[in-house]
Every structure is written in structure tokens, then in C-alpha cells.
Amino acid sequence: MPNKNISEAFGFATRAVHGGNEADRETGAIRRPITMANSYELPYDPTNINWSGTGGNLYTRNGGANQAYLQQKLALLHGTEDCVVLATGVAALSGVFFACLKSGDHAVVSDSTYIATYRLMHELLPEKYGIHTTLVDSSDMASVRAAIKRNTRLIHIETPANPTLKVSDIRIIAEIAHANRALLSVDNTFASPYNQLPNALGADLTVESLTKYINGHGDALGGAVLGAKPLIDKIRGEAMVNLGGAISPFNAWLIMRGAVTLPLRMRQHNESAQKIATFLANQPQVRFVAYPGLESDKGHTVAKSQTVNGYGGTLAFGLNADHDAHCRFVSHLRVITSAVSLGHDESLIVYLGENDERQYLYPEEFHNGFFRLSVGLEDAEDIIADIRQALGNTGLF
Ligand SMILES: *Cc1c(COP(=O)(O)O)cnc(C)c1O
Numbered sequence: 001m002p003n004k005n006i007s008e009a010f011g012f013a014t015r016a017v018h019g020g021n022e023a024d025r026e027t028g029a030i031r032r033p034i035t036m037a038n039s040y041e042l043p044y045d046p047t048n049i050n051w052s053g054t055g056g057n058l059y060t061r062n063g064g065a066n067q068a069y070l071q072q073k074l075a076l077l078h079g080t081e082d083c084v085v086l087a088t089g090v091a092a093l094s095g096v097f098f099a100c101l102k103s104g105d106h107a108v109v110s111d112s113t114y115i116a117t118y119r120l121m122h123e124l125l126p127e128k129y130g131i132h133t134t135l136v137d138s139s140d141m142a143s144v145r146a147a148i149k150r151n152t153r154l155i156h157i158e159t160p161a162n163p164t165l166k167v168s169d170i171r172i173i174a175e176i177a178h179a180n181r182a183l184l185s186v187d188n189t190f191a192s193p194y195n196q197l198p199n200a201l202g203a204d205l206t207v208e209s210l211t212k213y214i215n216g217h218g219d220a221l222g223g224a225v226l227g228a229k230p231l232i233d234k235i236r237g238e239a240m241v242n243l244g245g246a247i248s249p250f251n252a253w254l255i256m257r258g259a260v261t262l263p264l265r266m267r268q269h270n271e272s273a274q275k276i277a278t279f280l281a282n283q284p285q286v287r288f289v290a291y292p293g294l295e296s297d298k299g300h301t302v303a304k305s306q307t308v309n310g311y312g313g314t315l316a317f318g319l320n321a322d323h324d325a326h327c328r329f330v331s332h333l334r335v336i337t338s339a340v341s342l343g344h345d346e347s348l349i350v351y352l353g354e355n356d357e358r359q360y361l362y363p364e365e366f367h368n369g370f371f372r373l374s375v376g377l378e379d380a381e382d383i384i385a386d387i388r389q390a391l392g393n394t395g396l397f
Pocket of ligand 1: 088089090091113114158162187189190209210211212221222223
């Protein structure tokens with residue numbers, strides 16, 4: 001039941017505001033209420049109910065009201081047939097891997113990804129379930145093609161990738177996947193649907209960590225998978241009902257509220273990150289900056305060919321300095337907070353030191369330790385001034 005007939009024909013901001021919302025039938029309130037119930041009333045004769053079903057309102061692990069509203073909004077933003085929202089981004093990723101792969105199958109995975117993707121695909125699924133995986137530099141099409149095997153069923157990429165901002169070509173990798181009867185899933189968390197729509201570029205599944213830009217306020221965890229209904233239904237049944245990754249109604253409500261301002265916030269994140277990346281690239285103490293919005297960035301051309309509105313709010317950089325000076329720099333920051341996560345209203349920085357176990361997979365400039373900076377919604381001038389004074393106080397020349 002789409003409200004006000006909000007369809008994909010409307011602009012992104014209109015869909016962000018109205019998608020999934022409708023007046024409450026009981027009270028007339030013009031916002032969806034939070035339905036904090038585990039269970040829904042059964043019919044007169046419940047004996048034919050499929051207790052593992054995902055259709056109607058039965059039990060909140062099988063589906064709930066707030067979850068359904070958020071799914072409507074996100075499917076409208078991505079222009080996909082269906083969406084499932086889950087407890088976390090990692091629940092969404094494991095749902096995709098669990099639904100698309102079985103023992104004996106092979107998957108090709110980007111070599112720069114969120115850490116849990118690496119752990120699942122490089123260790124847990126191969127060791128425990130006999131799923132074979134190959135980590136590849138997915139920015140290099142020859143490497144992707146060379147990694148395909150007879151039993152490859154899934155290619156999973158992240159673009160721009162966490163934490164290196166490496167960019168992969170979604171259109172070409174979708175063609176490679178489909179020519180080999182494999183599916184392509186894309187972790188779109190760094191871009192969000194405001195900047196990039198993987199399904200429109202040929203991907204079968206898009207994964208979003210709602211925890212990041214889509215919620216945007218750093219106060220709830222959530223994840224989503226978007227795509228065609230048969231595949232999403234399978235993930236809903238397996239990942240939500242049977243693996244148990246259901247989102248709480250309150251978190252779904254919070255994320256629905258946060259998503260309303262996604263286009264406004266992303267516009268600011270894109271603009272401020274571009275300014276800050278440019279500032280950093282001109283500082284003598286800065287050894288390198290990785291941000292696809294910089295024309296000098298290795299991923300710029302591909303990123304430009306597949307972005308809708310910009311290059312996101314997250315970047316990586318390193319200093320011409322030793323380990324301790326990197327830590328000292330962070331200790332001098334006054335506006336930017338040292339904490340993991342990204343896409344929050346406040347700027348966040350994390351130092352990934354040279355003993356990060358995945359350094360061997362990263363491009364060379366990342367080998368001596370680097371920062372991941374999530375540029376927040378503060379005034380860009382204040383963020384730049386904060387970096388400038390911290391560089392000064394670190395004692396670098
Ligand atoms: C944070 C993140 C995830 C995991 O999301 P959670 O909501 O923390 O489980 C997955 N992919 C990327 C790219 C991320 O940045």
C-alpha cells in the first residue's frame with residue numbers, strides 16, 4: 001500500500017521524505033508510530049499458518065510494522081523491487097553470503113572490504129562450510145576475470161571500499177558475473193543511494209549498513225539488502241526468520257527518521273569531504289590522500305562514471321611521520337572524535353596502524369599506517385582548522 005502514490009517517478013528528496021510514511025489509521029497521527037510488539041494477534045483458526053513465513057504480521061522475527069515501513073522507503077530510494085532490513089550491516093552481509101553460497105561453491109571478493117566481510121569470506125565460510133573464496137583487487141578487471149572458476153556463484157565487491165577507498169567498476173563486474181552465471185553483490189555503504197545505485201548499474205544485490213549514512217546520527221545499528229523479490233525473499237526467510245537477524249522496531253523507526261534527511265546530509269558530506277581532501281593533499285606533512293573525488297585519485301574516472309551526486313564523506317590519509325606521531329596527531333584533535341564507524345553527524349577518525357593484519361592486501365601507500373576520516377556535518381572550516389592546529393601541535397615539519 002504505497003502512500004500518496006509516492007513512486008520512483010518522484011525525485012530522490014521527495015522519496016526520502018514520504019517513502020514508507022502514511023497517517024496512522026487509529027489516531028490520525030501523520031507519522032508512523034513505533035510498534036513495540038513481539039507478537040501479533042492470530043486469526044480464529046491459526047493451524048494453517050506457516051510459522052517460518054515472512055508474509056503477514058505474526059511474530060517480529062518474521063516481520064514487523066516498522067521494519068516494513070523502512071523497507072518501503074529504502075526500496076523507493078534504490079529503485080529496486082524489494083528490500084529486507086536486518087539487525088546490522090553484517091547481518092545483511094552474512095544473509096547474502098548464506099543465501100547465495102553453499103558448500104563447494106566459490107566466491108570472488110574484493111581484497112579491500114569491511115573487516116567482517118574479510119573474516120566471513122576469508123576464514124569462517126571456507127573453514128567451517130567448505131565455501132571457496134578468492135580475494136582479488138576488484139579495481140583490476142583482469143584480476144577479477146582470472147579469479148572466476150567453474151563453480152563461482154557470487155562476486156562480492158565494496159566500492160568505494162573500506163578502509164582504502166578503492167573503486168571498482170560495477171558495470172563491468174556485473175557483466176563478468178552474469179557471463180559466468182554468478183551473482184554480483186555490492187556493499188554500497190560508503191556511497192549510500194544518494195551517490196550510487198548499484199542495482200541500476202547491473203548488480204543483483206546491494207548491501208547497505210544503515211548504521212552509517214542512512215541513519216546518519218550514530219545512534220542505531222541496522223542493515224539492508226536490496227534487489228529483486230525472489231532473491232530478497234530468500235534472504236528474508238533465511239537471514240531474518242531462521243538465522244534470527246531481525247531489526248528491533250525502535251531501531252527501524254530511528255533509521256526511518258534519519259533517512260528522511262539523507263539527501264541533505266549527503267550533499268554536505270560530499271561537499272565538505274571534497275574540500276578537506278583537497279586541503280590535505282596540499283599539506284607537506286601529509287604523505288597521501290585517498291578520496292575518489294580528487295582528480296588525481298586512481299579511482300576517480302570509474303567513480304565519476306558511476307556516481308549520481310558525488311564521492312561521499314569518507315577518506316583515508318597518512319602522515320610523513322612515525323607511529324607515535326600519528327597517535328599524537330589524533331590526541332591534539334578537538335572537533336574530530338577518535339572513534340570507529342562513519343557517516344555520523346560528527347566527524348570521526350580512526351588510526352589503522354602498520355600492524356593491521358590486512359596491510360598486505362592494501363596498496364603500498366597504506367603500509368605504514370593511515371587514518372580513515374569520516375567527515376561530519378560540522379562547518380568544513382572548523383574541521384580544516386582542527387586538522388591544521390593538530391598538525392602544528394604534533395611537531396611535524
Ligand atoms: C560498517 C560497515 C559494515 C557493517 O555494518 P554494521 O551495521 O556495523 O554491522 C559493512 N560494510 C561497510 C562498508 C561498513 O562500513
